[in-house]
Amino acid sequence: MTFPLIILAVFSIAVAWGTPIWNAHASYLEHALKRDAPLIRDMRVIIPLIEREDHRDADTAEWLGLGCAILGIIIALGQHLRNVLAVVSDVYLAQILRQRLYFDTLYDWLFTKPTVELSRAVGVFDKNGARSVSEGETSDPRSGFGLRPDYTLDGAFTGAGRLVAFAGKRLAPLQTGSLRGYIAVLGLTVVSSLAILWVLSR
Amino acid sequence: MMLALGLADWTAGLFHLLTHAFFKALLFLGAGSVIVALHHEQDLLKMGGLRKKLPITAFTMLIGVAAIIGVPFFSGWYSKDMILATVYTHFGEKHAWLFCILAFGTVILTAYYMTRLWLLAFIGMPRDQRVHEEAHESPFV
Numbered sequence: 001m002t003f004p005l006i007i008l009a010v011f012s013i014a015v016a017w018g019t020p021i022w023n024a025h026a027s028y029l030e031h032a033l034k035r036d037a038p039l040i041r042d043m044r045v046i047i048p049l050i051e052r053e054d055h056r057d058a059d060t061a062e063w064l065g066l067g068c069a070i071l072g073i074i075i076a077l078g079q080h081l082r083n084v085l086a087v088v089s090d091v092y093l094a095q096i097l098r099q100r101l102y103f104d105t106l107y108d109w110l111f112t113k114p115t116v117e118l119s120r121a122v123g124v125f126d127k128n129g130a131r132s133v134s135e136g137e138t139s140d141p142r143s144g145f146g147l148r149p150d151y152t153l154d155g156a157f158t159g160a161g162r163l164v165a166f167a168g169k170r171l172a173p174l175q176t177g178s179l180r181g182y183i184a185v186l187g188l189t190v191v192s193s194l195a196i197l198w199v200l201s202r
Numbered sequence: 203m204m205l206a207l208g209l210a211d212w213t214a215g216l217f218h219l220l221t222h223a224f225f226k227a228l229l230f231l232g233a234g235s236v237i238v239a240l241h242h243e244q245d246l247l248k249m250g251g252l253r254k255k256l257p258i259t260a261f262t263m264l265i266g267v268a269a270i271i272g273v274p275f276f277s278g279w280y281s282k283d284m285i286l287a288t289v290y291t292h293f294g295e296k297h298a299w300l301f302c303i304l305a306f307g308t309v310i311l312t313a314y315y316m317t318r319l320w321l322l323a324f325i326g327m328p329r330d331q332r333v334h335e336e337a338h339e340s341p342f343v
Binding site: 001002003004005006008009011012013014015016017018021022024025027029030033034037038058060061062064065066068069070071072073075076077079080084087 | 212213216217220221224225227228231232234235238258259261262263265266269271272273274275276277278279280281282283284286287289290291306307309310311312313314315316317318321322325326327339340341342343
């Protein structure tokens with residue numbers, strides 16, 4: 001069915017063409033019809049028409065007809081666009097209202113997200129944030145960047161504290177009166193002293 | 203055509219008859235192609251967006267629409283212009299203004315309903331998804 005459509009489309013374009021193509025009164029088909037037009041006996045009708053033939057009238061009619069066609073097309077296009085816009089506005093207006101004029105989204109972009117990003121950056125140095133990620137304690141994956149606690153400022157202070165606590169724990173037996181501790185220290189001192197004397201005597 | 207014959211312009215009437223034969227046949231065949239493509243669905247309000255499904259039918263029907271509207275350089279423009287010129291030359295006569303209004307009013311109406319028909323059928327979003335999904339281009343012959 002498309003083949004006859006194409007054939008008819010070609011004739012619908014070019015069947016009335018003449019030379020030049022832009023002259024509406026230069027059509028070959030029109031000239032052929034005029035040449036073969038039958039004689040009309042009642043010239044009372046024809047003669048006034050022939051006398052009245054004026055190119056200015058033809059040009060005016062041509063432009064007027066074109067204007068009317070454009071007007072019809074514009075009305076149809078306007079109606080179509082109005083319907084399309086009505087559908088589109090229905091859909092998008094509902095979406096906009098459903099999103100509460102996108103106020104929350106705007107607020108999120110302007111304030112919430114920058115604040116969260118800043119918090120994450122600061123959270124690198126935060127003991128709780130780092131620990132929560134390293135130990136998997138939190139359900140929020142955005143908290144902390146996963147640095148080990150030992151590498152943070154908190155870790156440094158905690159390490160120093162642990163070192164002091166360890167040393168204190170080791171030295172505590174010397175002050176608690178534990179005999180076993182005294183003997184052990186004394187023995188180590190004697191062994192160390194003998195070792196030093198042996199090294200010096202060589 | 204009848205208007206031209208009534209104003210004794212035999213050539214204009216027959217000229218329009220010949221050009222009209224081609225583009226009206228094209229439009230009827232195009233309408234038939236759309237109906238077959240949509241499994242005999244004839245409700246224009248259920249169509250829409252068929253341009254991608256029926257590209258040849260859409261394009262050839264657009265040519266038919268342009269021709270019947272009287273878009274310059276399409277066959278309808280030459281013959282319609284001749285009739286309008288004939289009508290316009292009678293404008294000063296008694297009651298002749300009525301024929302002028304009829305002729306030019308018909309041009310507006312034709313441009314309106316043909317453009318609307320084509321837009322409804324081929325442009326925009328599909329109005330019936332079932333009809334749109336089953337649509338297919340007509341066979342070659």
